[in-house]
Amino acid sequence: MQPSKIPPSPEMIAIAEQLLTERFEGAVRLGEGDDLTASGRTGIYRFHVLAGPAHAPASVIVKQVRKFPPWTFFNDWASLQFLNQVISADLFFAPRFYAGNPVEGICIIEDLGSGQRLDQLLLGNDPVATEAALIEYAIAHGRLHALTIGRQTSYDAIRGPLGSLVDEDEDVTLGWLTSTFHRSIEMVGIPPAPGVDRELFALATSMRNPGPFLAFIQGDSCPDNCLYVGSALYLVDFEGGRFAHALLEGCYGRMHFPTCWCVYRLPEHILVRMETVYRAELVKGCPAATNDALFYRALVEACSFWVLDWLRWMPLGRLLESDRMIIAASDRQRLLTRLEMLAQTSEQFGYLEAIGATMRALATQLRSLWPETEEMELYPAFR
Numbered sequence: 001m002q003p004s005k006i007p008p009s010p011e012m013i014a015i016a017e018q019l020l021t022e023r024f025e026g027a028v029r030l031g032e033g034d035d036l037t038a039s040g041r042t043g044i045y046r047f048h049v050l051a052g053p054a055h056a057p058a059s060v061i062v063k064q065v066r067k068f069p070p071w072t073f074f075n076d077w078a079s080l081q082f083l084n085q086v087i088s089a090d091l092f093f094a095p096r097f098y099a100g101n102p103v104e105g106i107c108i109i110e111d112l113g114s115g116q117r118l119d120q121l122l123l124g125n126d127p128v129a130t131e132a133a134l135i136e137y138a139i140a141h142g143r144l145h146a147l148t149i150g151r152q153t154s155y156d157a158i159r160g161p162l163g164s165l166v167d168e169d170e171d172v173t174l175g176w177l178t179s180t181f182h183r184s185i186e187m188v189g190i191p192p193a194p195g196v197d198r199e200l201f202a203l204a205t206s207m208r209n210p211g212p213f214l215a216f217i218q219g220d221s222c223p224d225n226c227l228y229v230g231s232a233l234y235l236v237d238f239e240g241g242r243f244a245h246a247l248l249e250g251c252y253g254r255m256h257f258p259t260c261w262c263v264y265r266l267p268e269h270i271l272v273r274m275e276t277v278y279r280a281e282l283v284k285g286c287p288a289a290t291n292d293a294l295f296y297r298a299l300v301e302a303c304s305f306w307v308l309d310w311l312r313w314m315p316l317g318r319l320l321e322s323d324r325m326i327i328a329a330s331d332r333q334r335l336l337t338r339l340e341m342l343a344q345t346s347e348q349f350g351y352l353e354a355i356g357a358t359m360r361a362l363a364t365q366l367r368s369l370w371p372e373t374e375e376m377e378l379y380p381a382f383r
Contacts, residue, residue, distance in 0.1 A: 008033040008045050008062070015106055016047065016062045019099035023108075026053030033062070041067040041239075042076075046111055057111065060098065065105030071164040072239035075219070077107045078159035079241030082216070083144075085158075086151050093140050094235050102162050112234055118223035119262040122379040130381040131270055134253065136233045137226050138274035141218070142281025144235070145246040148216035149285045152243045155216060174204040180308050181355070184316045188369070190361050193354040203352065206301050207245055212288035213298050215246035222260035246286070247302035250278050254299075254345065255338055256376075258306040263329045264379040265337065275299075296349040303342045304355055310338060323373070332366075333376040339363035 013030055020028035030047040037044045043064040049056055065073045080097035087093075100107035118137055121130040148155075159165070178200045185192060218225065219240020227234045240259075253274045256263050266274075283289045289298075314331055323332045339359045346356025367373070377383065 005035045005037070006043060006066075007035065008043075008047075008064075012062070012064055012104075012106060013047075015101055015104055016060075016108055019101060019106070019108055020049075020052065020056065020060065023099040024053045024056040026056070028052035028056055030060075036061075041065075042073050057098075059111040059113075061095070061109050061111045063107050063109070070105055073105065073107075074102070074159065074162040074164060075241045076238045077102075078155065078162055079216070079218075079238030080107075080109055081158050082151075082155045083148075086154060087147055091143065091147070093143070093233055094238070112227060112229050112236070115227045115229035115234075118226040118228070119260075121228075122223055122262060122264070122381050124381050127381050130379070131273075133226075133228060133233075134266070134270055134274055135277055136228075137221075137223075138253065138278040139281055140226075140233055140235060141221060141249045141252070142278040143284075144218065145215035145249070146282050146285030148243075149212070149214065149246075151216070152214065155243060172208075174207055176312055177204050177207075177305070177308050180312045181358075184311050185358060185362055187316050187320065188362065188365050190358060190365055193357040193361075195354040196358055199352045199355050203301055203304055203355070206298075207305055210245040210298070212286055212294075213246045214243055215286070217242065217244050217246065217249050219244075220259050221249045221252055222257055223262050224260070245298070245302060245305075246282065247298040248305065250275070250282065251299055251302040251306070254341060255303055255306045256334065256341070258310060258338070261327050263326070263334055263376075265376050267378060267382050270382075297351045300342075300346050300349055300351040300356075303345050304352055307338050307342045307359060310335060320369070323370075329376045330373070332370055332373045336363055336366060336370075336373060337376045339366075 013033065017028050017030055028049060029051040031050050033045040033047045036046055043066050045062045046059060047062055048059045063073065077100050080094060083094050084097050095112055096110040098108040098110070118133055121133050124130065178197065181200060182192065218235055218238055219242055220237060221235070225235065225237040227236050252258070253266055253271050256265065279289055279295060289295045319331055319335060323330045340363050343356045343360035343363065346352050
């Protein structure tokens with residue numbers, strides 16, 4: 001359901017004009033504003049700049065908090081301000097941050113204008129353009145991670161003073177990895193492979209402390225948060241932006257965009273190309289990624305995390321009762337595909353093999369329980 005349209009208040013417009021006046025060192029006057037809001041958390045408005053210094057933009061996007069606590073809003077703010085500081089202009093691939101007022105819950109960023117999202121390409125009928133876009137998507141995330149490794153202090157200096165750092169319901173210990181794993185397999189009588197608990201402990205440790213793979217991630221790098229304007233690619237929506245394990249995004253194609261609604265399968269050769277170009281960018285800031293053993297272990301860790309994260313938010317007990325179609329694939333199709341991809345990845349790279357073997361057994365059992373569940377199709381662009 002789309003949120004109801006709420007016109008920008010005169011007070012918000014006045015604050016935005018003052019912030020822009022200070023930012024561009026000359027009086028700025030804005031038009032009435034168009035409501036672009038897509039969720040209930042943050043109001044998003046496009047304003048045309050009616051008057052201002054010559055170097056001011058022709059239009060801006062103004063965001064205002066609607067839902068508290070505003071931690072996702074401040075993540076987005078801090079992410080863009082941070083990226084503005086650490087990425088050179090010739091490599092930039094996100095909206096520019098102009099100004100903000102944390103007390104009023106307002107920030108102002110670059111208006112990228114209209115473009116085509118990656119999800120629109122995936123659901124279209126141009127396989128050549130779509131494959132090229134997916135490669136650019138992978139390059140952008142590899143570049144994002146490479147350019148931000150070792151810079152967490154700079155991010156924290158921006159994010160910390162804004163307050164409201166995390167979702168209060170989040171278990172930062174990651175103890176849910178083990179509990180979710182065992183609860184899921186017990187529901188259908190799958191015994192854990194020997195050594196599972198040791199591997200789950202290692203997984204949680206690596207996720208909390210990724211070592212050389214600690215990088216800034218977009219946090220919700222779905223195809224609909226990737227915008228092409230002309231020939232330029234931009235990552236948008238950094239509400240989940242944070243420092244975390246880089247391969248959580250490096251494996252996004254392999255794990256079928258785990259936080260997205262737009263889920264089908266990608267052809268195998270495209271997955272290989274995406275991971276190849278991603279890694280080629282990542283090594284520029286992460287020498288450890290040149291080591292096959294370290295890189296592919298990190299890949300298996302990230303795949304394992306996303307499978308268990310899916311089972312945490314979509315408990316197996318619910319799927320045993322009923323299935324649900326989410327625009328593209330159903331919940332059962334998503335789970336089965338990801339379970340089998342994790343098992344395949346674990347087997348291929350010889351890491352977290354007890355987790356992989358148990359997930360393989362779980363997928364086999366679920367397929368016998370759900371014989372009507374068809375294989376997930378390729379994205380329409382590749383059919």
